[in-house]
Amino acid sequence: MTALRPAVGYVRSASAMRSEPDGSIAAQLEVCTSAAQANGDQIIAWFEDRGMSGGTLDCREGLADCLDFLAENKEIRALYVRDVARLSRNIGDAVGLLRQLKGLGVDVIGSGVDGAAVAVGGTLNLMDDILSAVIEGVR
Numbered sequence: 511m512t513a514l515r516p517a518v519g520y521v522r523s524a525s526a527m528r529s530e531p532d533g534s535i536a537a538q539l540e541v542c543t544s545a546a547q548a549n550g551d552q553i554i555a556w557f558e559d560r561g562m563s564g565g566t567l568d569c570r571e572g573l574a575d576c577l578d579f580l581a582e583n584k585e586i587r588a589l590y591v592r593d594v595a596r597l598s599r600n601i602g603d604a605v606g607l608l609r610q611l612k613g614l615g616v617d618v619i620g621s622g623v624d625g626a627a628v629a630v631g632g633t634l635n636l637m638d639d640i641l642s643a644v645i646e647g648v649r
Contacts, residue, residue, distance in 0.1 A: 514552035517588035517619075519543070520576050522559040522596045535560060542590040545621030551588050555579060564599035567607075573597070577607075580616050593620045 521538040535558065546553050557576035562569065580586055589611060591597055597618070598604040611618055 512550065514547075514550055515588065516554045516583075516586050517546050517551040517590055518555045518557065518576060518579060518586055519546070519553040519590040520557045520573060520596060521592070522562055522564060522570075522572070524563050525561060538592045538596065541592055541621045545619065546588070546590050549588075549619065551590070553590060554586075564595055564597075566600065567598065567603050573607075577610065580611070580614050584615070587615055588617050588619055590619050590621055594618070 519539070519542045521535050521542070523535050539556070543553060557572040557579070559570050559572035567573065576589070580589065594604055594608070597607050608618060
């Protein structure tokens with residue numbers, strides 16, 4: 511039997527008492543866990559920011575702890591999130607975070623509402639293309 515690869519998970523909800531089923535912390539934990547298991551990964555540590563906006567990185571202790579943990583534990587190569595918006599709803603911050611994680615050798619895997627794992631690396635390329643087009647249009 512092949513050993514499961516270690517991974518981490520990150521969940522965030524803007525409201526401490528999120529009411530919609532797919533946005534709740536519990537629902538995010540469930541879909542990320544299912545996606546990790548389907549990929550042969552085991553989430554060994556969870557990081558959480560409850561009641562925190564995705565529009566800013568300010569006061570996001572769970573995310574900061576997650577990044578520190580990944581930097582210190584080089585054997586962990588996967589971070590599971592429900593979607594990239596859990597990391598940030600600000601495109602500049604999201605690109606920065608995805609670049610930082612890529613630099614650490616960590617794959618960001620979005621599990622989606624349906625639990626199907628999708629690598630988020632292509633999202634970074636798309637965001638870079640969009641930002642480049644915007645910058646070029648300003649010239």
